[in-house]
Amino acid sequence: xxxxxxxxxxxxxxxxxxxxxxxxxxxxxxxxxxxxxxxxxxxxxxxxxxxxxxxxxxxxxxxxxxxxxxxxxxxxxxxxxxxxxxxxxxxxxxxx
Numbered sequence: 783x784x785x786x787x788x789x790x791x792x793x794x795x796x797x798x799x800x801x802x803x804x805x806x807x808x809x810x811x812x813x814x815x816x817x818x819x820x821x822x823x824x825x826x827x828x829x830x831x832x833x834x835x836x837x838x839x840x841x842x843x844x845x846x847x848x849x850x851x852x853x854x855x856x857x858x859x860x861x862x863x864x865x866x867x868x869x870x871x872x873x874x875x876x877x878x
Contacts, residue, residue: 787815796820798857805857806842813849820855822872827856827864832871839875 786792794817798805805821812818822842827835839854846852854876860869 783812787812792816794819796855799823800826806845809842809846809852813846813852817853818846819853821852821857822855823857824859824861824864825857827868827872830868832865832867835868836871836875839872840878843875 783795795808795812796819798808798818798821800823805818805823808821809818822835822839826838830838842852843854854872856864856869856872
C-alpha cells in the first residue's frame with residue numbers, strides 16, 4: 783500500500799472487508815496520507831442488527847470527525863440483499 787500511495791500517488795481507497803483489513807484499521811494506518819472512502823463491510827451490514835450497524839457507523843464518524851479523510855458508506859456497492867433497515871441505520875448515523 784505504501785508503494786501505491788507514494789509511487790502511483792493514489793489519494794483514496796474504497797472498499798474494505800473486515801476479514802482482510804477493517805476500515806477502522808485502514809483509517810488508523812493511512813488517514814494522514816489518503817482518504818478512506820466507504821468501508822463498512824457489506825457482510826457486516828447484512829449479518830448485524832440495525833443497532834450494531836448504527837453503532838459502528840457512528841463510532842467511525844466520531845473517530846474520524848476532526849481529522850477528516852473519511853466518507854461513510856458500504857465496503858462496496860449496496861446489493862439488493864442488504865437488509866433495508868440495516869442500510870438505513872448506517873445512513874441515520876451519517877445524517878445525525
